[in-house]
Amino acid sequence: MDATLTPALTALSTQGLAIGYDHGDSARCIASGLDLTLPAGEFVCLLGPNGTGKSTLIRSLSGMQAPLAGDILLAGQDFRSIPPRQRARLVSVVLTDALPMGMMDAYAMVALGRHPYSGWFGSMGPADHARIEWSLEAVGARDLARRQVSELSDGERQKVSIARALAQATKVMLLDEPTAFLDLPRRVELMRILRDLAHSEGLALLLSTHDLDLALRFADRLWVLNADGQLIQGYPEAIAMSGEFAQVFETENLDWDPSSGSFRAHPIPCLHAKVVGEGIPALWTKRALERLGFGLTEDANAAAVSIEIENENQWRVTRGEQQHEFASITEMIEWLLASKWKR
């Protein structure tokens, strides 16, 4: 798959990178032999089950944690040879636990992003203030400038965190699960903002997330870290089709469904149902049956119950000799729940 990756401009790359924890006498290696490229102007999502080392990778790439082996190259330069202040002009990070101590308004927090540029005592010029204003504007947090960070909602605080990283005016931005505590509309909004910023500003943006669905929809490229410490790079669609997702994420209770691009819970069903019908009512009837623990079948003889959907006002349910008609999906579900089923 590497052959497909021919980035025009590499902002950050690694060679033989090994990450993990070094406890002096014993080292715990999480992943090794990582040859990664983060291209400028692309929005890359890092996926992987819990505990595979997504955070460790982000921390290692940002220099918060020393790698066990290998090199990290920033704009072609060895990471370690770049002094801290210069490095801070090249890479910015957004972590989930970004609560400032004490009374700090959003503007002051974003202003911390200007530290790599400001003077010894932190004095800022008009250009610094312009950049801060622009950063707040870019994430849609202009109105939050004078609010105390401690009083912001999770979503608002995450925007301010990203504005702080933007104020740093770096080439690379690394985000560790910034969408973790947000509701769906906020997550979509944030992903959209970040993708647009990557494209418009030429930022190399790496974001770790658990949100497969959004990553598939928004990312320009995916990095998938599996439990064996291997990292698969590629376009979202290519990875989704190749079945590599299935290998990485599938568990006893979860199936990768390539036709919908999502995972499905599958408690092993004892009872099967047959659904006849089309359109939206049929779709949600199947979802209801799955949720209640029925397996779906086409074979009427194997089905404990069969449901015919005439239209969105008529469900005809056949169970053995009995036949029932329901005028809404609510009534049908209530009947399913009220009936006794042999397990």
Added chain:
Amino acid sequence: MRGMESNSRRITLFFSFTGIAIVLLAGLSACIGSVNLPLDVVVKTLLGSSDVDPVMRQIMVDFRLPRIVTALLAGAALGTAGLLMQTVFRNPLADPFVLGVNSGASLGVAIVLLALAPAGISLTAGLGASGQLLIILASSAGAGATLFVVLILSRRVDIMSVLIIGLMISYTIGAIVSILMFFSMAERLQSFINWSFGDYGNVSWMHMRLFAPAVLCGLLLSSLFIKPLDALLLGEPYARSVGTRVKRTRFLVLMAASLLAGAVTGFCGPIGFLGIAAPHLSRYLCRSSSHRILIPASIGIGALLSLASDFVARGPGLDVVLPLNAITALVGAPIIIAALVKQRNMQRLFG
């Protein structure tokens, strides 16, 4: 300049008020005491006029003035040290003595007063000038030695562990002091307890030559770290990501804070509470987290609280001197409680 400080009016007001209050209180402290001095004597003495009663002049120059200067310096030092510790440890309960400076000093003094003296070395008879100097030396040495140990240990661990190491060393030293006290005579014990009450009156002009430069050095050193301290408010990982050399900053800031705290404890005895109260009040009154504001604010409010506590401790109109350490807490604690009750969300402010 929308960006600078939205609450610049509030901050201007704060500094004007604090400045005026310090001047008024200093004047009051100069005039009122065991002997009341008329205001014109105070002013004339300060202006260097020779047209003053020599006795009053001496009271003013040799007793009142050094005491006021000491109170101001000690308050400024403790306020700043407290602020530094709270920021570095990201902990609202941190005070200037979290690294064990206080207990180290008390061990030094306990050794001199309780262990050496009964062993036939009459060092502190009547606490004369040389005796006083010896106590200052002992407590400074104790504070310095403890600090040295904690800082050496702290280089290898994370910041939370430093806090706990400091606490454990304080307990250990406290235990040794208790044992020393257990084996001591009542009259020796009394002089040790008197030291532990804290007093601004022991710093003569001669001592001031050491005390003032130590405090001013500490304050100067602190002011060099305004920017990295701001960065530390978001935690060490973030500070590092904006280019702060975290380990170096941490070490030097702890040095500065401990120099300030150690100097005060050495010369005035352990003075509690100011170090915790001043930074909180500064944050609350200035509504700011920037150390560019908070360091001068903590200096101001620390000096003011310190002067006020000393004024009350000397019991104007009474014939007694109350323990300074008790007064700082009595003056400071209600202020903090009032601020917290009004603010309500300390937990969120300190994550």
